[in-house]
Amino acid sequence: MANRNLNLLDYSEITGAAPIALRTHGWRAKCLQRLVRLDMPVPKTVALSFEAVRAIAAGSMPDLSGLVGRFDAGQLLSVRPSAENTDWGGPGAVLNIGMNNARYADITETHGEKVATALYLSFVQAYAQHVARLDPDMFAVSEPSPRALEAALDDYEKEMEEPFPQDPKKQLAEVLRSMARAWEGTSARLLRQAKGASAEAGLGLVVQAMAGGYGAPETGAGVIQFIEPVTGAPQITGRYAERGQGREAVSNNPQAMYLTCDPRGASLEELHPAAFQSLVRHGADCREKLREEMQIEFTVVNGEVSVLDAVKVQRNSRAAVRVAVSLAEDGIITRKEALMRVTPRALSELLHRQVDPRGPRDVLARGIAASPGAATGRLVFTSTAAQASASRGEPCILVRRETSPEDIRGMHAAAGVLTERGGMTSHAAVIGRGLGVPCIVGATGLRIDLKNRQLHTGRRILSEGDLITIDGTAGEILPGEADMLEPALDQWFTTLLDWADALRDIGVRANADTPADARIARGFKAEGIGLCRTEHMFFEDDRLTVMREMIFADTGPDRAAALARLLPMQRSDFIELFSIMEGLPVCIRLFDPPLHEFLPHTREGMKQLADALDKPLSEVVRRSEELAEFNPMLGLRGVRLGVTLPEIYEMQARAIFEATIAIGRRGGKVVPEIMIPLVSAMREVELVKARIDAVAAAVRVERGNGFEYRLGVMVETPRAALRAGEIAQHAEFMSFGTNDLTQMTYGLSRDDAGRFMSYYVQAGVFPEDPFHVLDTDGVGELLLIAAERGRRSRKSLTLSICGEHGGSPESIAFCRDAGFDYVSCSPFRVPVARLAAAQLTIKGDEASDQMPDLR
Template identity: 40%
Template sequence: MSNKFVYVFGPSKTEGAADMKDRLGGKGANLAEMCRLGISVPPGLTISAEVCTVYTEQGADAVRKLIESEVLQGVAFVEKEMGKKFGDAADPLLVSVRSGSRASMPGMMDTILNLGLNDEAVVGLTNKSGNERFAWDSYRRFIQMYGDVVMGLKPESKEDHDPFEVIIDEIKEKKGVELDTQLEVADLKHMVSEFKALIRNRLGREFPNNPWDQLWGAIMAVFQSWDNDRAKLYRKMNDIPDSWGTAVNVQSMVFGNLGDHSGTGVAFTRDAASGEDIFNGEFLVNAQGEDVVAGIRTPQQITLEGSRRWAQLAQVSEEDRRSKFPSLEELMPEIYQQLLKTETALENHYKDMQDIEFTIQEGKLWMLQTRSAKRTGAAMVRAAMEMLQQGLIDEKTALLRVTPDRLNELLHPVFDRQAVKSARSIAHGLPASPGAATGQIVFFADEAEEWVAKGKTVILVRQETSPEDLRGMAVAKGILTARGGMTSHAAVVARGMGKCCVSGAGSVRVDPKARTMTVGGKVYKEGDWVSLDGSTGQVYEGQVPTKDADLSGDFGKLMELAERYKRLAVRANADTPEDARVARNFGAVGIGLCRTEHMFFEGDRIKSVREMILAQDEAGRRKALAKLLPMQRGDFEGIFKAMDGLPVTIRLLDPPLHEFLPHDETNQREMAKEMGLSYEEIKNRVDDLHEANPMMGHRGCRLGITYPEITEMQARAIIEAALNCKAQGINPKVEIMIPLVGTVREFNAQAKVIRSTAEAVFAERKATIDFMVGTMIETPRGALVADSIGKQAEFFSFGTNDLTQMTLGFSRDDIGKFLPVYLKDGMYEQDPFQSIDQKGVGQLVQMAAQKGRSVRANIKLGVCGEHGGDPASIDFFHRVGLDYVSCSPFRVPIARLAAAQAAISNK
């Protein structure tokens, strides 16, 4: 650890910079950087993220002992900068205490504002500001936040409201008003008294009066919030290491709630939903920052253009817009111009879309934060390509700026326009995060998890979301809120997740206790279906059909750019001509895995497969296989046509035969009747095929060695299909793959059947076709002896699903029983079936690749397991030197971008 733990920032002295995020967190580093750029930032101090580790391992006492003297010096610096004393009752220096990890985690950790107030300081604040209402409103806000965040006073159940809000509502109800800004000073004083009594009665202790006690309590609470449930979940969802910790920022307060010449807001240098190069954001007059984020008041737009767009979506007349919701550009033109100049400077400096927070205090603009903005996948692509065109960034930066997995948002269907015309729109809100989502209404985050676990599709409906709703938001198809704007918690987090979100649908009345939402007098209950269009803000009744998304424009340009930089080719796992066409449209340059067994389940084919399995001898099996031959041949012809000129790797039959037979008595009896056999005959055959561990039993090449006529039929179907296509002017590139090989003798036995069958077909047809024979490396032994196998095989394709299963000894079917515990306890950093275990399974891949190339320099090496579509795994496969990866058709663009990023990052 370093010897310095506290870094100050302000106009006279700044100790940090943007490149110190590891130590100061994103917020602290960027506050320091803004100071260096000459931007007006309230002075403060940042406690290093290293201290968070001390808190986690040793506790609060050790932290205070470690940093107390530096914190005292830091506060003294802020006092000098602001000309105020912390704890001075006559003219108190008030501070905010905020979290700040090196990775942005919006709303996941805790914040306390107005710290330093007590019964004496609120009088001093009144005298200095000349605004008694402001002083007491600030005091009640502080008690409410501190009581919740630091002292832990929470609702007693999920159905209960915030106990502080209950008191506010009761006072408002007695006064007959809707907004707390209409409350009188006497009401606010009463509220403060009630808040303190609530804390005393519920927690059994007094609200702290000493500002220094308040400060240390807040600092420790922020460190503690690094390990709250929502922060841990967010880190898991976004691959943020637990070891990073959070810094703590203690910053002098500036006030947006000092009257009509004050305000606060959040803005984006570009549209975070679409990526459009337009400055946008929301603000509130006479408010503090949490009012905007929480969405408890209807926010106003910063720009005139944004205000007019909002009014059109919200169906607000131009007259009402000007009088009730004027833009900052209209209301405070000089402040707007300063803000516009600042946002331009920040984007040009960071060369990335920025999310900025600001406060206006009595006509002076203060910047409170800037960070790389959370954005949708569509916005990532558009912003990256437009910044490239504008000369802000280069091609490599543009490619690295887009997170590969976020392309997934652009690849899936959107609402069919014709279907939308006939759909019943029941409400409209703000298009907070684009996309289409259809699901059943649920009102609580934990119940959303439960419903999804049962296979249901849900829309999470809330009055407004809070960070505690993160789990439900993560599993929901879409999010609908009655309150909040484009910068509310729901909107920001949904965009970060790539979730469809409609926020601020004011006509929706949510009653969580009754589990209903009411729109236009109609009541919708939990379980009713609704559809959300996050691109327009429309809410539709029932289920609305979808259609494929358009992948041209900026998306197409990004893919073209990726092609210029990537080295790894990207193929697709496809078993049908339709899958092959989809894959090719997405840019796949071949098929890396065609699973022939998937073809056996279609239509009447399963009957012929079962005849083959039930046959008593080779002659019976051949008779059944003869029925399958034309079906398989037709399948392969369709795939070769779809992939004309591109390689197609066809895997011979792999799964154990028992998978093609029913295992329950009802279906066995039905099959017996269909096959003209007795139930006992079927049952006995099923029993004969039973294996204790079928995935490591009679399957793969073992089937072909036991029953070579199966391999013979499949080889004939493949070769005949290729010859038929060649005769039609199509260029089939055939690669036949033998599965589950562990010894060269297994490979040779199957390769002999394939090649002799091909020669027989060539003689019959008096025509030939080039083809390759290779193997799937999916057993540890196959990897270990890859040099001997490589002398015979023309290509290796790593089946990393089974290779992971056999190497780790983990069953894919049973891993769910213990993997969550393993991940939670750090036994593994990620699910090894989703991202390859580089230190274990990865080493086998690397070894096999080296051994294969040592005996056959031109051997083709690829991956066809699920890891072929995982960006982190693709980076590893690039470094190992493989030739291609293969993944599902809809992950092909993701893999293409990841391959380009791997090439750039590993140069």
């Protein structure tokens, strides 16, 4: 090897046996070696390792005479980056190194002035921009010409106070030094760290002979791939530029021809049929031997193909799923490898309509991507307007400063939801994910003018009725109607998840509050309902009025009379839920929210309520004021309502038991799970359990039917976690509601923390938003304490998590390690959880070590 004094500056010619590795030379060098091993026509290439590039950045330089001597005399060269991961980027490639006055004269003689001028000028432009760091606008020309070349050389000399370098070794040295130092720069380091690279990530460089005919009529450059990057369907795509060089000649050239069936004229297949067939064979070899769909960069000279490079085809989520499954079905990779090639979060994109990435994007504003998917609709500012729009069959986007339980009906009616405030666990975000409705929250660049029914985005003012598109996957608000991709719940999606189910070792249930939610959960193969929030059943118009009558009742019998009218409605809800789930477990959380959420908050709303209840407005106002609390999330809610207003829980228990009997008489079998929310003391559980057991005994006697049920608690307070050993004596299961548990452990409002959480994460106070990613150190320790103490008291205790963290891969990993029985998440996160759970199983398997090192 060259330069034995400086081993770090050694370089290797890429041959089949050369010591090239992904972790020392990067993906491009390793890929080129594999192409060589496949006997593809790769031009001579030399690879510099990460250590060599670091040494160059520090001021050393390899033996350039020896390096250049590896190539034929007068050979023009290119230098390309080779990081360990393709996603980490790197400095741009520099082509035609070695072009100087002498080579210009030679090429003018052999290929003509026009070809030589174009080559020399393009090199001067690239060198000035990427190496000398001069303003590229200085060297921009509309048409290459000898005069333009002369002007460019003069401008370079004036700016740099020295002539353009003529020595090919000096040119190469400056290119290597520039690219090495660009990689070590602060901005480049931060950019790749944002893409997952470590601060010490290395860069390799490859020096390659230019494989072109210098722009002769029978030459050209192109790229070819064999799948459509959005759908993943088999399809030859790419472009070919006659007399072109490099990827830019193809991507920036509107005259570049298509590879097959070009409506504008001849295609590559027609011009060079033998070359085209060679490329098809190379693509098939890449797929089989490299076990990946690759995009090949190539040149054609006199009908002969040279393969310059191959990279993994950039693709979206639906294409990634189809490619992974197809490769496994063809026996090229294993099913485990296919599962590991799809990220769980990417899978969620397939469940909803998405903005077509091939279309233009004019972004008006951005917010937090709270619920994936995209929707187009007309702006509305109230839930009433959203319902009216839906009744007319017109899709709408509901815009609110922040949503409340009163907005549930409007959110059901809307095609998408946009809020000015909130974070990942705000009301709008949680309900949006549960409904599968695209949602953007925390769009602080917006200003809502409710008086004039306008939305100010900073760039323009939108009025109610204007058409907009929201992209809940990217968190972007777009004007007008965007091109959409429909959900991709196809055979490849189904197959991948069937493979996941065969491997995972933790259960996955869904949070489902309505029959519609339950049907979605069943469609996504949830193993039951892990959280049914019954309060959402009371916001329908007919039920809301009865609920308000109960709230205004002064005595227990009056409350019971109002609740008796709700009983058949609740019973019907549960019968439908049990029927849909077909014997799978259904965990029903008893009534949780404070009662004031069911009352109107405006004077006009109170007046309408007074009319509906036939009561004086003053009485409605007084009762609303009585129910108001300074901190309702820590007030009279959850089990506290069950203790102080027991009639509510008694009605719900009766509805559950009567629905259980009804299903049994139809020949079905269900063992309902009844969950008491917000407990913090064993005595609370004892009191509620005694009443529920009494209702069960009464229903058995009245109906003459036996049935089983399970009673458990939702652990949402730190005290409940700490006293889990006592509480487990009266509970058959514990489900951790990590939304409230995180809120109470941190002393943070989950609805307001989004306003400043990004600053805390940036400052390193928290590694992640604890409402988005489970805090395994603090909140997680409470979960572990509760699990250990609960199971010490009751060995058969079932443990689960049902907060918004339930669908997070990180949370699933924690729960699996802690020995939890299942996780529960919103219906549209069930597929994500199924895949994540399978990947965790695979990671614990030695077979995962056989993953290919080229990605």
